[in-house]
Amino acid sequence: MPSEAAENEAHERDTLHASSKPLVYVAGPYRAATSEGVRFNVDRAVSVAKHLLVLGYSALCPHTMMDGWQRDDELTDTHFLANGLELLRRCDAVFVFAVGIWREGYWVVSEGTVAEAEEAARRGIPIVHSVEELNTICGKPQGG
Numbered sequence: 001m002p003s004e005a006a007e008n009e010a011h012e013r014d015t016l017h018a019s020s021k022p023l024v025y026v027a028g029p030y031r032a033a034t035s036e037g038v039r040f041n042v043d044r045a046v047s048v049a050k051h052l053l054v055l056g057y058s059a060l061c062p063h064t065m066m067d068g069w070q071r072d073d074e075l076t077d078t079h080f081l082a083n084g085l086e087l088l089r090r091c092d093a094v095f096v097f098a099v100g101i102w103r104e105g106y107w108v109v110s111e112g113t114v115a116e117a118e119e120a121a122r123r124g125i126p127i128v129h130s131v132e133e134l135n136t137i138c139g140k141p142q143g144g
Helices: 004-016 035-055 075-087 111-123 129-136
Strands: 023-026 056-060 094-095 100-103 106-109
Touching: 023 035, 023 075, 023 111, 035 129, 056 094, 075 111, 094 111, 094 129, 106 111
Parallel strands: 023 056, 023 094
Antiparallel strands: 100 106
């Protein structure tokens, strides 16, 4: 159950976004053992984000915002996760498209996705896994 502070944040978010489209954070694995695996994860996130846009939601897809930045020696996973969590805090819902990735015959849990889901839960931000859940939580947007 969300804390009183989380409930207050949720109320402020609802008030702030009352006249705008719901902003949905797209969460799922980014990292992978190969560049092809990263591309696969980015493509999945983009597919979800595009679908949300077509339905009338505003989508925030961190996978595309920072794709390729991991090659910068000054930036670490901590920078990426902290940035993503800061963006997530401004969203009305979190759409988790996958929590893990299939690697060499077994599932590997995405630590980043788990951290995003935990932060959303702490903040009282709804976590959904389907458009149906999103429509129920946020209301079906107009103009999709």
